[in-house]
Amino acid sequence: MTQSKFDVNNEQMTSEILDAERELNSESQAHLNADKFARYSLIGDVMRQKDQSTPCIDITASVAAAIAEEPVYNMTEDAAQQTQQAKENNVVQMSFWRKPLSQVAIAASVALCTVVGVNNFMPQNSIDTQAPVLQSMPLTGSVSPVSLSSEPAMQSAERGVRELQKQRIGALVLEHQRQSRMAHALSQNTKQAEKGNQEEQ
Amino acid sequence: MIKWLAVLLGILYSAQMYANENINARQLLKDMSMAVQKRNFDASFVVVKGKGMEPYRWLHGQVEQTDLEILTLLNGAGLEVVRIDDVVTYFEPQTEPYSLSTDVIDGPIPEALLRDIGALDQSYDFVLGGKERIAGRPAQLVRLVAKDETKYNYWLWVDLQSALLLKAAYVNQRAEVLEQLQLTHISVTEKPASQLLDLKEKALPTPVSGIVDVPDVKQQNNWQIGWLPKGFKLLKSDRHKLDLNNELADYFLYSDGLVEVSVFVQRPLTGQRASGALTSGATTVYVHNAGAFDVSVVGKVPVETAKSIAESVKRSL
Numbered sequence: 001m002t003q004s005k006f007d008v009n010n011e012q013m014t015s016e017i018l019d020a021e022r023e024l025n026s027e028s029q030a031h032l033n034a035d036k037f038a039r040y041s042l043i044g045d046v047m048r049q050k051d052q053s054t055p056c057i058d059i060t061a062s063v064a065a066a067i068a069e070e071p072v073y074n075m076t077e078d079a080a081q082q083t084q085q086a087k088e089n090n091v092v093q094m095s096f097w098r099k100p101l102s103q104v105a106i107a108a109s110v111a112l113c114t115v116v117g118v119n120n121f122m123p124q125n126s127i128d129t130q131a132p133v134l135q136s137m138p139l140t141g142s143v144s145p146v147s148l149s150s151e152p153a154m155q156s157a158e159r160g161v162r163e164l165q166k167q168r169i170g171a172l173v174l175e176h177q178r179q180s181r182m183a184h185a186l187s188q189n190t191k192q193a194e195k196g197n198q199e200e201q
Numbered sequence: 202m203i204k205w206l207a208v209l210l211g212i213l214y215s216a217q218m219y220a221n222e223n224i225n226a227r228q229l230l231k232d233m234s235m236a237v238q239k240r241n242f243d244a245s246f247v248v249v250k251g252k253g254m255e256p257y258r259w260l261h262g263q264v265e266q267t268d269l270e271i272l273t274l275l276n277g278a279g280l281e282v283v284r285i286d287d288v289v290t291y292f293e294p295q296t297e298p299y300s301l302s303t304d305v306i307d308g309p310i311p312e313a314l315l316r317d318i319g320a321l322d323q324s325y326d327f328v329l330g331g332k333e334r335i336a337g338r339p340a341q342l343v344r345l346v347a348k349d350e351t352k353y354n355y356w357l358w359v360d361l362q363s364a365l366l367l368k369a370a371y372v373n374q375r376a377e378v379l380e381q382l383q384l385t386h387i388s389v390t391e392k393p394a395s396q397l398l399d400l401k402e403k404a405l406p407t408p409v410s411g412i413v414d415v416p417d418v419k420q421q422n423n424w425q426i427g428w429l430p431k432g433f434k435l436l437k438s439d440r441h442k443l444d445l446n447n448e449l450a451d452y453f454l455y456s457d458g459l460v461e462v463s464v465f466v467q468r469p470l471t472g473q474r475a476s477g478a479l480t481s482g483a484t485t486v487y488v489h490n491a492g493a494f495d496v497s498v499v500g501k502v503p504v505e506t507a508k509s510i511a512e513s514v515k516r517s518l
Contacts, residue, residue, distance in 0.1 A: 161472040171445035176463040176499040179454050183311040183461045185303035186436040
């Protein structure tokens with residue numbers, strides 16, 4: 001009875017101290033419940049929407065406890081898998097990009113090249129002519145004009161061919177890039193071979 | 202008599218000047234390629250192609266006699282190239298990483314300038330230009346002037362203090378800049394960057410042998426390429442499937458020391474298609490519809506050159 005009364009009294013005291021209704025001194029501090037004080041001030045802060053730069057609710061202890069109670073599944077297998085992954089990472093994943101993103105981007109990089117190019121797609125004889133500043137029609141150049149009366153099927157077929165051509169150009173540009181990587185080594189090799197031939201003769 | 206002597210002296214003097222100038226431009230490029238090979242640096246640069254822009258980061262350093270280099274394309278999914286001595290590994294989206302046995306990364310800067318400028322003698326003259334301020338530093342312009350009009354010129358601005366490359370551009374015969382590379386930041390340090398130190402511990406794919414069978418790959422002779430600009434030499438030719446669309450192509454790779462040109466001969470696409478060119482920065486793609494077959498030429502050459510090469514391709518008899 002006295003115990004609960006004491007609790008209630010404590011609670012009230014804590015609240016009063018928080019609200020500055022009671023002075024905080026050695027006498028009142030004895031009745032201060034530190035946990036409650038923290039909780040009350042947090043409630044107050046949240047209600048006043050005060051910016052909480054550091055989280056005040058400490059749940060790590062309870063989470064740790066909960067984790068400790070979780071059953072353990074195949075600890076060794078997991079660990080082995082992890083080290084395996086780490087090894088693979090060391091070999092392949094040394095770059096900053098990951099697969100899903102990169103798939104988008106190769107398409108984009110090839111598209112970039114062709115799209116940039118398509119704007120410059122013009123007949124050979126007009127390469128030097130400057131496009132007029134005001135142009136209502138895009139400069140399509142040698143892409144053969146489609147008359148308004150032509151059938152939709154024809155149009156889509158033409159678009160299909162254009163799409164194929166675009167694809168092919170993308171593949172050619174990529175292949176050129178790839179093949180160029182060996183160019184320096186190859187040219188050095190040819191030079192050495194030539195030298196060797198000269199020496200033989 | 203005195204007049205003649207004066208003229209003679211004048212000629213001699215100008216010849217001497219010319220020789221000096223040549224030596225200096227050449228020396229500067231040699232210094233540059235040495236600087237790139239010897240110094241520890243961390244640089245950022247952008248490549249501007251028309252309206253497009255590609256930012257790169259470039260690291261180089263030497264750790265215990267091992268030459269380490271990283272080149273990363275920072276936009277999009279990117280591309281990362283790593284070099285450890287003479288093994289270069291390419292990390293690309295959608296492709297398994299692979300290594301090549303070569304001592305130079307194929308990046309936006311022509312390889313010859315980073316290694317052996319002697320390879321350029323046949324097709325280009327070295328001309329010293331003026332001094333300019335680039336990236337906040339005094340720089341010397343060196344122009345690689347193509348010996349004929351079938352190629353682009355290449356201009357370089359070299360840092361007067363460190364001899365590192367600050368800016369470079371592909372310039373056409375009308376002195377219009379087509380594609381440029383500009384350093385935005387560089388720090389030259391005593392010790393190599395930490396990324397390079399990490400690199401040494403990575404296990405990289407073993408290099409695929411690309412050069413071992415060179416004599417064989419040159420056997421491809423279904424086609425005759427009737428015309429090429431002076432100075433271009435055949436590096437390889439074969440028949441293979443293209444990676445992206447699995448189409449079969451007869452393939453030829455040429456180089457003049459500075460730029461590479463690829464020639465593809467493929468089955469024609471259906472439909473009536475006119476021949477035409479695409480350009481992106483200095484790169485030209487020319488697709489020639491020869492009726493029974495299609496010839497495509499890709500490379501950093503003028504459209505007229507690509508067109509002439511493509512149209513010169515004939516079936517060999």
